[in-house]
Amino acid sequence: MYKTKKRVFDIIQIGNRKDFISSAFDIFIVVTIVLNLFVTLFQTFDESAPYANVLNVLELITILIFTVEYVLRIWTADFLYPNKPYWKAVLAFVFSLYGLIDFFTFFPYYLPILFPMGAVAFRMFRVIRIFRLFRVNAQYDAFNVIINVLNDKKNQLISSICMILIFMVAASLCMYSLEHEAQPEQFANAFSGIWWSVSTLLTVGYGDIYPVTTMGKVMAIVISFLGVGMVAIPTGIISAGFVEQYTKLRMLAFHSEEHELKFVTSVIPQGHSWCRKKVKEVAFPPQIILVTIIRNGEALVPNGDTVLMENDTLVIGAKHYNGEEYINLKEIIVKQENEWVGKQIKDLDISRQELIVMIRRKNRTIIPNGLTYIKEGDAVVLYSKLKDAD
Structure with a gap:
């Protein structure tokens, strides 16, 4: 059961171009999403009436596919959040952004069955299905840049939006005070001017x-001028975020000290303490960096949330050591006729200056x-001390 569950997780959660089933699943889900959106959009046209039965069947099939996919993602949630108990991993997925998108993609379809009187109102939830396309875009760097910008600037954006909302309420109160007597139907109370303030700001x-x-017209002119500046604040914050993101690499290139890195590889065996941990949860030594993860023949660029899996090949980089005059590292391939074969290291006849x-x-x-x-075919890395460092 563990291997089956792990295989299902690899197929639905970890895209692998060299894995035919995983690639086929990704393509299948994209086609299903596009087909579902096509049905949703085409049903709004009068020309769709002759094909109503076919469209309803297609919609049902795609919804069932989304339902099964969601159930499988819940079933394998403990692989996505390996350091949490199963039920906590399920809750973490259910209330994650993509978990909520997946849920609202199919769940509103079943609501009219339980509540027939609200069938018309529930149809508005179908618009959430378009957010399924974010799963496709999330694989590309351009989309990740947008997410990074929004995450980096979220505090400033929230502050600017709060300022706009406060200003909208203030504008509504001002116009109510100035226009209520002249237009009691349009500005009946303090909040009746919200629609006007929103459209103006x-x-x-x-x-x-x-x-x-x-006085109302004068106030409208003032509010309109201020509105242009207020709305420009979040736009400027996002624009500045994009500039910062794309200049970071240039800053690193022109204002950083360059050191040559040496790379080694290591395979995570089954049962290793790093297995199913996120990269940010692994304590690497200082000046050691995880450069790449080779998984099923595909190179992955890791980030802090990347989960390490068994049989992953880690490409690890470290600062190049320039003391070749003091030490020497060499690799020896042990062949069948070598006298080291079958011996323990403590019994080998090597110099005390070698390790x-x-x-x-x-x-x-x-x-x-x-x-x-030592066994036949081993690649032995031998350290030799040449002379003492000053």
């Missing part, structure tokens, strides 16, 4: 509600000790 100006008194620091055996990397046996 956002520079839409529908013209269905407007001031008729002299076996690593053994590569097939797909495993071994940090040896004196009791480790």
